[in-house]
Amino acid sequence: MTKLAYRFRDPSLGQLALTHRSVGKPNNERMEFLGDALLGVVVAELLYEAHPHASEGELSRLRAQLVNGQALAVIARELELGDELKLGSGELKSGGFRRESILADAFEALVAAVYLDAGFAECRAVVRALFEPLVAAIPRSSKDAKTRLQELLQARGWSLPHYDLIDSHGEDHAKTFDVSCDISEPEAIRAEGRGSSRRAAEQDAAEAVLRRLQDLKA
Amino acid sequence: MTKLAYRFRDPSLGQLALTHRSVGKPNNERMEFLGDALLGVVVAELLYEAHPHASEGELSRLRAQLVNGQALAVIARELELGDELKLGSGELKSGGFRRESILADAFEALVAAVYLDAGFAECRAVVRALFEPLVAAIPRSSKDAKTRLQELLQARGWSLPHYDLIDSHGEDHAKTFDVSCDISEPEAIRAEGRGSSRRAAEQDAAEAVLRRLQDLKA
Structure with missing residues (x-):
């Protein structure tokens, strides 16, 4: 039917x-x-x-x-x-x-x-x-991934994410940064990101954690 | 808490x-x-x-x-x-x-x-x-639609509804009745109802008029 x-x-x-x-x-x-x-x-x-x-x-x-x-x-x-x-x-x-x-x-x-x-x-x-x-x-607002992740966690009253520099390599003018993003609630999730700046790598890692949170709900 | x-x-x-x-x-x-x-x-x-x-x-x-x-x-x-x-x-x-x-x-x-x-x-x-x-x-509305329509019209001092049998069809043991209900105030409204008895069809038509009156107010 x-x-x-x-x-x-x-x-x-x-x-x-x-x-x-x-x-x-x-x-x-x-x-x-x-x-x-x-x-x-x-x-x-x-x-x-x-x-x-x-x-x-x-x-x-x-x-x-x-x-x-x-x-x-x-x-x-x-x-x-x-x-x-x-x-x-x-x-x-x-x-x-x-x-x-x-x-x-x-x-x-x-x-x-x-x-x-x-x-x-x-x-x-x-x-x-x-x-x-x-x-x-619906067009997403232009907020970056770190902000969106932080706000999502805050909205649920969960602990804020923790970012760590894992590694950086390459010449000074073309460095690559590897960063991890950890959250502990609603469950322990760790994702890594990479970027040409520490901040860009953090955004990348935050995006990955957001995606994992989406998958959890599905 | x-x-x-x-x-x-x-x-x-x-x-x-x-x-x-x-x-x-x-x-x-x-x-x-x-x-x-x-x-x-x-x-x-x-x-x-x-x-x-x-x-x-x-x-x-x-x-x-x-x-x-x-x-x-x-x-x-x-x-x-x-x-x-x-x-x-x-x-x-x-x-x-x-x-x-x-x-x-x-x-x-x-x-x-x-x-x-x-x-x-x-x-x-x-x-x-x-x-x-x-x-x-919440008091159960024990009143049927015809009664509610009549009381509503009387309370406003409006003319009472008029019911007409439009049609009946089907075998004797499973007949269907079509009835119209007309009111003239606050404006001309006509609705039709259907039921397995003339009375049930009238209730259905009265219900439809009540709905239209609700919509008028909305």
Whole structure:
């Protein structure tokens, strides 16, 4: 059913999610209420992680860009929800399966249906898979890796990173520096970086630790 | 720490949640963004379960009653968050620990801290324990949609609704009825309903008109 990467244990939940109120009752309206809230929290978390220095206001603004009727209708079309919608005869005739609001509502309801079918972890995974590319497409702020790593650790209340010069080699005018970056929380992670200055090597090492932290969460 | 029925594995998360921005950075503002979304979904689910016949509009209205600055500050006071708040010296002198918005924000941030510390299931359990009594205290709307519509129109002194049978189809034992509901004030609204009895179809149509009236107000 649809291109959603999820198979319902209880297929009737998925069907209800795609049943517009023009069909009568029961329909997907109540699920839509729950799905809207679920989308809100999963996308909030994605942004919270991806933009560790964004203020609350910026995070809200970014979420509103990603979670609105128009954006959700785009996702609904990619999932080909229109083909599976159950509509009353009036909406069918007037092409309701193409209408943005009907598609967006059905997508929200489908998110709730996954939650009701399998719980939060599954629902979160489905929503993250759909929104991660969109979140990644938001331009990162220009802060450097050391700053981003420090702010991310501070935001969680974790210990700050420790940088050490391991080695430097080469002629004075073309020296290369090897630096390690260690963090102890949420677990011990050590990465090394290299650069033409000590500072550049530290940035490189910080970037590597940020990547490892991302992988931990995945 | 506080009367919250939760013990942090990483106590620094709980402390950060209670750190107001007047202290500097890091503070609880970003957590508040995440906590607001988490509260939204957990209370949405509670209402979804407790009010199986409530429309999407009613569910939204009920949630707004339970999740707003004033209501959250009441919970924050019950949890005695004020005693644990970290405030900058200016806010301390002016009694910021008693201020509603600061308390409500800290409570939201604390909800996010539980999520970051232990995941959704724990966070949901903590929030449900706090909100279940409040949800239970909401009077069940025992009134059906036709009654509610009639009372709403009467209260404003507007003309009463008019119901018409549009169509019925299907075998005798599985008939479907289509009914219209018209009101003329505050403006002409017509909605259609469907059900397995004429009365059920009228309820459905009345519900749709109530929704349209809600939308008018929004």
